[in-house]
Amino acid sequence: MRPRPDVGALVAKARDGDARSVARLITLVENGDPALPEVAAALAPYAGNAQVVGLTGSPGVGKSTTTNELVRALRATGKRVGVLAVDPSSPFTGGAILGDRIRMQDHTTDPGVYIRSMSSRGQLGGLSATTPQAVRVLEGAGCDVILVETVGVGQAEVEIASLADTTLVLLAPGMGDAIQAVKAGVLEVADVFVINKADRPGADATYRDIQGMLGLGERAPGDWRPLVVRATAVQGEGIDDIVAAIDKHRAWMEKGDALQLSRERRAAVEVEAIALGTLRARIGDLREGTALSTLAAAVARGEIDPYAAADELIKGL
Amino acid sequence: MRPRPDVGALVAKARDGDARSVARLITLVENGDPALPEVAAALAPYAGNAQVVGLTGSPGVGKSTTTNELVRALRATGKRVGVLAVDPSSPFTGGAILGDRIRMQDHTTDPGVYIRSMSSRGQLGGLSATTPQAVRVLEGAGCDVILVETVGVGQAEVEIASLADTTLVLLAPGMGDAIQAVKAGVLEVADVFVINKADRPGADATYRDIQGMLGLGERAPGDWRPLVVRATAVQGEGIDDIVAAIDKHRAWMEKGDALQLSRERRAAVEVEAIALGTLRARIGDLREGTALSTLAAAVARGEIDPYAAADELIKGL
Structure with a gap:
């Protein structure tokens, strides 16, 4: 396991212009690090x-x-x-x-x-x-x-x-x-x-x-x-x-109001993408379990259609 | 509005090898037509x-x-x-x-x-x-x-x-x-x-x-x-x-069991993709409403971070 990053310290150093801290924070973004919500919270005031x-x-x-x-x-x-x-x-x-x-x-x-x-x-x-x-x-x-x-x-x-x-x-x-x-x-x-x-x-x-x-x-x-x-x-x-x-x-x-609208649009795209990512991760967790594989086997046997199976899957979230 | 396709008739004709009906069904798939769940249900037995x-x-x-x-x-x-x-x-x-x-x-x-x-x-x-x-x-x-x-x-x-x-x-x-x-x-x-x-x-x-x-x-x-x-x-x-x-x-x-596994894997990918598509559509519906835009405006103002906003959005589903 990688050590949990000290987000507070990284953001403080990045604020001071430390290039290595900026690099580490972007790497967290790129890797979808579990600490990202904390990073986002720390950066929110500077938006x-x-x-x-x-x-x-x-x-x-x-x-x-x-x-x-x-x-x-x-x-x-x-x-x-x-x-x-x-x-x-x-x-x-x-x-x-x-x-x-x-x-x-x-x-x-x-x-x-x-x-x-x-x-x-x-x-x-x-x-x-x-x-x-x-x-x-x-x-x-x-x-x-x-x-x-x-x-x-x-x-x-x-x-x-x-x-x-x-x-x-x-x-x-x-x-x-x-x-x-x-x-x-x-x-x-x-x-x-x-x-x-x-x-x-x-x-x-x-x-x-x-x-x-x-x-x-x-x-x-x-x-x-x-x-x-x-x-x-x-x-x-x-x-x-x-x-x-x-x-x-x-x-x-x-x-x-174009600048304001542009910023709100960017935030909307971001929030939507994060929400979808979260939902996808939850479905992925289901894949580890038996819900999706049980449904998929039923679909493969022709017992249930994939839309009905998807509805079942969503109910399980 | 396009007329609602007669899915039962299309599938019956496609079963008889009618190329135009096959073409229309694939066009429904390609366009993400609202009738797709019905198409999938009609085709399920032939999987x-x-x-x-x-x-x-x-x-x-x-x-x-x-x-x-x-x-x-x-x-x-x-x-x-x-x-x-x-x-x-x-x-x-x-x-x-x-x-x-x-x-x-x-x-x-x-x-x-x-x-x-x-x-x-x-x-x-x-x-x-x-x-x-x-x-x-x-x-x-x-x-x-x-x-x-x-x-x-x-x-x-x-x-x-x-x-x-x-x-x-x-x-x-x-x-x-x-x-x-x-x-x-x-x-x-x-x-x-x-x-x-x-x-x-x-x-x-x-x-x-x-x-x-x-x-x-x-x-x-x-x-x-x-x-x-x-x-x-x-x-x-x-x-x-x-x-x-x-x-x-x-x-x-x-x-x-490779063939069986391959079919189950295909079904799992399909069910997962449909489930994600459904969730995305629901988030899209929220975009039409005020939930996402209110959250996005708060994110743009730096009042809330995008992960917290995404959590709010998911709660609203």
Whole structure:
């Protein structure tokens, strides 16, 4: 058995900016540690201070490079920055392996930056539970901006968007992304589109495609119209424009109730994911016992249908 | 509102082999239709007659071609065959788009074959709920063998394996797959390895790698030792060897209690997925009401931590 972590001491040290304590707390989140309720209770008073920026896009659009440059630009304004690189596709490896992460080592000696790759393995409730809890840790540690980066596959990008205050969707010319973006429902979640690799052929066409698609959407007066920014992150070009777009979205959010709604939405997703995880764990406990296996055997024999069996199972909770 | 389907009539027609009724029933499964409990109850008596064969592997290893050739070989022995091509990565498109599926049109005029692409979108409980329920439909329609094909990404292949009686893992030489297979935990789920594209350079090395890794695993006496088969599906070579390996595994399962255990495991996964889906729907109903939003607002204000809020939410179920 692992020793029970001293949550109070860890949170106090993380509040003081101790990177190792931050790391340990996020590891507890990643592993779905039994101490998490205690961690959450200790962090609750510090909720809602950080700006959460989601950054997503297909593989190869330059997410890591852009994140790296954004960190640099944000640090130049004196902000404390946290980066969560979430890998939704690696339930097995036990800790996400992101090759590009090596580039982030630009910032490893800067105490104002905390960078962490995480997978959603182990945690009941998956991505929706782990990410907001890791955000809480970084908020507690005094980060002003938290960048949550994830590859746009499956449902991950939409999940991340539901957790971020501001969502950046990266596209690159010539990847057919403008069309893909519409297909994948990304158009609905993006607050800012970044056309990265804007020095490449086709960048203007991608820009026009996105602007055209945004023109088709219906918006009520006062609604946010997504901004489209061009960048060549690998050369550091357009990064200030991205920061300006994030700030503009932030200002719009603060003017109305969007920021408050975004935080409540994040909390709702988190609470729901934790509740589901708890219920799943209880069903898992039933699996250890005889309830589920008895029901499953009856289903396999055709004596009872699976819905009736599921109802029985729920009654036993 | 869509008209409520006449489940009794649909199941009766599907039992008679009417392809359109089979299609409609699987669409109900795919959409998580409210009539599903009724469908499941109507199909329950016909459970456990089909052999479920899972087929998985990385993109590009030749899954569709191999499936196509397996269908041909199984049809030649007079068996009725169902194919479910499950796309775990497209929650958005509403119906999986598998370009390779076009090749399957070889069999579209054969009434002894039913082929269906499906996504796990919409259905509460995801892949684990949809696939066994679609298997039930095909079992009810009299399929002797049901091939469940899915691309080996994320957790999908392990989920499929937990639903199949016999799991085939396809590899191709020169894709680094032998190593990948170990990483992804696939070694544990494969009953038969197929080295496809066996005419390509590196096939012998892949074969040796897999055999070597299988040699390292510990097995109790009487345990199944995975078979390794070479094939070049695109030329129809080795297909009979794959069928022979499936039959051999089937015979081993029937000798002991493995087949029974496999069916009970499938039922357990299905019942658990349905139970979780039901609970999630109930939480979703709470979201419509005020319970979750009131709690989320309190969490966003830092007045309560998300675990305490989740406990409150569960009490309200």
